[in-house]
Amino acid sequence: MTYSFPEEVLEHVFSFLTSQNDRNAASLVCRTWYEMERWCRKRIFVGNCYAVNPRVLIRRFPEVKAVELKGKPHFADFNLVPEGWGGFVYPWIVEFARVYPWLEEIRLKRMVVTDECLEIVSKAFRNFKVLILSSCEGFSTDGLAAVAANCRNLRVLDLRECEVEELSGHWLSHFPDSFTSLESLNIACLSLEVSFSALERLVSRSPNLKTLRLNRTVPLEKISKLLQRAPQLADFGTGAYSAEIRPDVYSSLQEAFSGCKKLKSLSGFWDVVPAYLPAVFPVCSQLTYLNLSYATTQSPDLIKVISQCHNLQRLVVLDYIEDMGLDTVAVTCKDLRELVVFPSDPFVADANVLLTEEGLVSVSQGCSKLQSVLYFCRQMSNSALISISKNRPNLTCFRLCILEPRAPDYLTFEPLDVGFGSIVENCKELTRLSMSGLLTDRVFEYIGKHAKKLDMLSVAFAGDSDLGLHHVLSGCESLRKLEIRDCPFGDKALLANASKLLTMRSLWMSSCFVSFGACKLLGQKMPGLNVEVIDERENLNLLPENAPVEKVYIYRTVSGQRLDMPDFVRIMGKDKNGVYNLL
Amino acid sequence: MSEPDVIKPEMMKSYIWLQTADGSIQQVEQEVAIFCPFICHEIHAGMGSSKTYPISLPARVNPVTLSLILDYCRFHQVPGRSNKERKSFDEKFIRMDTNRLCELTSAADSLQLKPLVDLTSRALARMIEGKTPEEIRETFHIPDDLTEEEKLEPLKNITDDPRIRLLNRLYARKRKELKEKEKLKNVEVEAEHVDDRSVDELLSFINGENGDSKEVKTAKNKKKNRRRKEQQKNAPPVCANSNTSSSPSNGTKESNGVSSVSRDDRVKGHCLPNISELLKLQDSEDDRFALDDDFDDCDIGDGIDPEIKEQIDREVEDFARRLNSDWPERVQELLSLGQERRPSLYSINGNGCSTKRSNASGLEKHEK
Secondary structure (H helix, E strand, O other), rough: OOOOHHHHHHHHHHHHOOOHHHHHHHOOOOHHHHHHHHHOOEEEOOOOOOOOOOHHHHHOOOOOOOEEEOOOHHHHOOOOOOOOOEEEEHHHHHHHHOOOOOEEEEEEEOOOOHHHHHHHHHHHOOOOOEEEEOOOEEEEHHHHHHHHHHHOOOOEEEEEOOOEEOOOOOOOOOHHOOOOOOOOOOOOOOOOOOOOOHHHHHHHHHOOOOOEEEOOOOOOOHHHHHHHHOOOOOOOEEEEEOOOOHHHHHHHHHHHHHHOOHHHHOEEEEEEOOHHHHHHHHHHHOOOEEEOOOOOOOHHHHHHHHOOOOOOOOEEEHOOOHHHHHHHHHHHHHOHHHHHHHEOOOOOOOOOOOHHHHHHHHHHHOOOOOOEEEEEOOOHOOOOOHHHHOOOOOOEEEEEEEEEOOOOOOOOOOOOOOHHHHHOOOOOOOOEEOOOOOOOOHHHHHHHOEEEEEEEEEOOOOOOOHHHHHHHHHHHHOOOEEEEEOOOOOHHHHOOOOHHHHHHHHEEEEEEEEEEHHHHHHHOOOOOEEEEEEEOOOOOOOOOOOOOEEEEEEEEEOOOOOOOOOEEEEOOOOOOOOOOOOO | OOOOOOOOHHHHOEEEEEOOOOOOOEEEEHHHHHOOOHHHHHHOOOOOOOOOOOOOOOOOOOOHHHHHHHHHHHOOOOOOOOOHHHHHHHHHHHOOHHHHHHHHHHHHOOOOHHHHHHHHHHHHHHOOOOOOOOHHHHHOOOOOOEEEOOOOOOOOOOOOOOHHHHHHHHHHHHHHHHHHHHHHHHOHHHHHHHHHHHHHHHHHHHHHHHHHHHHHHHHHHHHHHHHHHOOOOOOOOOOOOOOOOOOOOOOOOOOOOOOOOEEEEEHHHHOOOOOHOOOOOOOOHHHHHHOOOOHHHHOOOOOOOHHHHHHHHHHHHHHHHHHHHHHHHHHHHHHHHHHHHOOHHHHHOOOOOOOOOOOOOOOOOOOO
16 A cells, blocks of 8 residues: 555644755645645745845745845855945735734845834834844834834844944934843944933843843943843843953942853953953853954964853954964864854054964864854965865865955965865865955866866956866756856856756856957846946946956846846846846 | 453453454553544544444554554553653654654554654654655655746746746746647647737737837837737646746856756756755756757847857857866966966956955955
8 A cells, every 4th residue: 555645744744844955845746735835835035136026925925934045145245236226125015914913033144224114114013023233234123113113023133234224312312211122232343323311221121131232332341231231141242341440330230241141152352452352351151152253363372262262152353362372272172163253454454463364274173063164364274275175175165365466375475276176175065154365267178177066156366268168067956146247258168058047046247258249149048147247337338248347146046037226237138127038 | 432342351451442443443551542632532422432332443553553552652651761762762652663653653643643743743844854755755665746937937927028028928928838848849830920919919018118219120020929828827826736837047158058867967967956946956967958949049138149159159069178188288277387377367357346344365254
């Protein structure tokens, strides 16, 4: 007797499938599964807001509780995406308000959010709980006031690196006295002062508050008060960490930190006065996350803190930590999974700090669980990269930024092809790679050959010819996001691998040699792609076929034509009426 | 209230009688059986106290699964056990072949035994995790009844904009047409003519704003496409089955007819729909090929002079062929040229475009 999958429990089984990939796979098994899955999917992730549109989403998934959307491409972080390009969340919010009155969570990244959007959110969703805006812009503190005033059940308000038009700090006072459900508040990116008494009262009446990340304006002397009111905090971000050196302030601060038995994450630390750093010593051994990237403290002081953080898993610092500090990390932080070292002074040519490739090698040697690296430095060598790759074959994310573009191996003056080649060859689980330094087509050959699990690749000032791009597009089976700037890649590799683009989320190429004609051709041949030419020059239509475009952003979509493009964005091969046409 | 039918008086236990769908009857300790809500209800309704009045179990419970369920109940109904013990038992208990696991899940569900339903459902979920749809089908012997088109996210009535609907129809029609074409290997020109007019009307409406002199020519080409779009209008949005969907990913292979087999296989094999963007990919190689031929027939690429287009196509094909056969030599070339190859080519878009705030190497922001 052939059995069949017990469909009566299908929905129940699906409730245990948490990853998007698993749910997507399940939905394609057969008709019944497809239908069941779509009715019970509660969480949606849309990695490119233009790959699909709200109506399609709503039609398929009627019972959504949580939505995550991403808008602008990653290179928007480097000002490569002109203002007004897109990523407007408004049309989505309007549709959600209409159809999902029980929506609870919205997470947005690199999207344009207006005050009107926030107002709709605050009023349309009765049970709204989580609002996370990451690198978003377009709204003001008025919008925040609306959220504060109307979202009765809000649990999370997290503004990560947003650009907010700050009209006043009063918005925080709009949380009503009856509002007690707050669990997480992150206002670190705001620059205006908020009323401290309102903040204090808010913290006092929020027994479930676990995350509190203040902004710079909250003075050090007042932190102890807050911590005393919220000893249950797990994640705390200080304001400016400076004050006149006064023993009473110091001791109450230290006492307050000692009282936070559950504290695992610390951040903030603007304008650090080193004398106050030891106040955090009581919690150091508890910490799993420490972000000192605003602390312009010198290495010795940093070392004093870090040498007590035995359980640290994620560390973010400036290059003031220097190689010596990283040696300490290698010895102390045996549980380290992620290391981020930012440059204190990226625009200065000469190194003013003693941070070299050695620090990274040291950490790669000492921290056996290290998986993720973002490292800015001024010199690198192939041998260092090879060592790192051999020390840490379990790396999943490796982002190296040598500050000088096209800098060769500083010992041999050769390109860094072999070094990065070693990384992709030894680190078989590598999913994200970002390269720098002098690189020829050869490194791309290595990448195409070895980086089979690579999901995202970022390239700048590298390569010699189209062969480079071809290696990557034809070899990297798992590649979904590719972003390229200032590389000599043109039409041939792009057109020869057009079908690959349908298996990827997106491809960004700026300041390369992709011609207008090729963009047109690609757009015409591939209706499943939007080939966006982003070019701020005038008279784009008069451009000769072989002239290179400034920027091209190609992504797969079921949504067809965008209807919200500014005039410097053109979708090739489709006319502005959204009909598949041949321009 | 029922009189316990005790076989061994000294055991002091009550027994109840259960009957499975195949007719066989067995007796079970009451304390064990009542762990199942279904049985519990039946007992309270007065059933199961004697062999002549056994509790009829739901059809999905056969003697084997009943035995397993009773083992489960027998263990868990003992109150004194620790969580660790229970967990350990569950882990061992759940190890069985797929067939049995499915049967057991069904049975537990019909007996409303929630903890066991949870345990088995989780086990089934673990068997689904990390697999492709095909692998899942193989694991559970589920027939694939979604058509290739249905696996694509259909371009349904996205907005009320009739031009968008037309686009959808165009895609749906095209796919259908190609399937027919494949079968018949026959192009019906006359049928196309009949449709021309009404479609042309629509087209002129659409192209009205363009005021483009190319309009007529475009219309002609477009109509060839449009014609292929039949219905697909108001397919019930819920049901994937009615739709020979408007595939967004037509012509994935585009003009490059000579692309290497390996690449196609890769693309095919990795048409794992990454539906995190709600986009499914077709994995029908045939359709792709057919579609490309068709595009070429239509002489699409209207804005480009066909000669130039052919040239580009040829160049692309040449390049691809060369890449696939010659590139070891090319690599040698590159290596022998060595470091002298400096980017003088960079002058066009050089360094000028970059810096500003983005740091020199231009790839990583000082994220905070």
